[in-house]
Amino acid sequence: MIAHYGYKDGSGDFFISIDTDKCTQCSDKPCLEACPEKIIELFTDDYDDEVVGIKASERNKIKYTCLTCKSTFGAGHAACIEACLLEAIEHSW
């Protein structure tokens, strides 16, 4: 399942997309530790699989929350993207 978390506003689309089918094959889930803002969470989905998602309280402000992390890693990169060896995470901006 591709879960798109985020929003669109006047300045653009801000979505973090996670391919949760890959999370089921990922035992260490390194993105959880890697996220400096701790906005990625682990949960059990409706198919009883352990996957990750963006915390509900954070989804409407990722443009701001992720800003420092994304600018540290440079265009197209971020701590979560780098940590995920299965390439399950994509950002729209």
Added chain:
Amino acid sequence: MITAGVDVGNMFTKALLQEGGRVLSYAILASGLDRKRAARETFRQALIKAGVTEDDVCNVFSTGAGQDEVDFAAGTVTDITAAARGTLKIFPMARIVADVGAEGAKVLKTDDDGRVLGFTINEKCAAGTGSFLETMGRALGVQLEELGPLSLEAERAVTINAQCAVFAESEVVSLIHAKVPREVIARSIHEAMAGRVSSMVRRVGLQKKLALIGGVARNKGFAAALEKDLDAKLLIDDEKPEFLCALGAALLAAERDAGQLP
């Protein structure tokens, strides 16, 4: 076997009873500040309408933003899975479900077996939800129920640029002062909102077999604007579009009870 689904939304709580896939009753109440109480009362009303008692109900599943507050539910299911299950019961051919309610919108995509392949949720602003229409209707001095039919009278629309409900309202006020006909403004409002929802549809991947559910599905002006934007004919349950998540939860409760779910 009678089962129930209780969908606790931020604005409204819905309960539905079903038996063997046949809907027995449904009820809706404002969620208010005490969502636990709203859930219990809505369920009670659904029981009364169906002429059954709580003891006749084998299993209850809850869903929605307040799903964890339904203390009499035996299980919970996310509103994504519930929307998919409920919609596919009514429209087995649907592969995209756009759920547009008073305070939120979500779009999900399923495979042929009803498994959710992807979803997107509008988390930011009211501009893609029913409360946007309510705000715009107020600015225009039109009742919410009249806004959709009014928009269908217009032969053209103007572009509303604002991505935010607050700024869109001031644009609408400017259009009123510029003497733009009310029906044209109404159509423009619906097209602006449809644009928000269709961008969510495109994010999960546009397919033609698309169902529109949620309270806003009752608004013919919005449905027409979304059909035009997506160039697709929408599948809409005219009778109870806002109850399909509750239906999905009730059906999943039955399947769990029958051992078909983990």
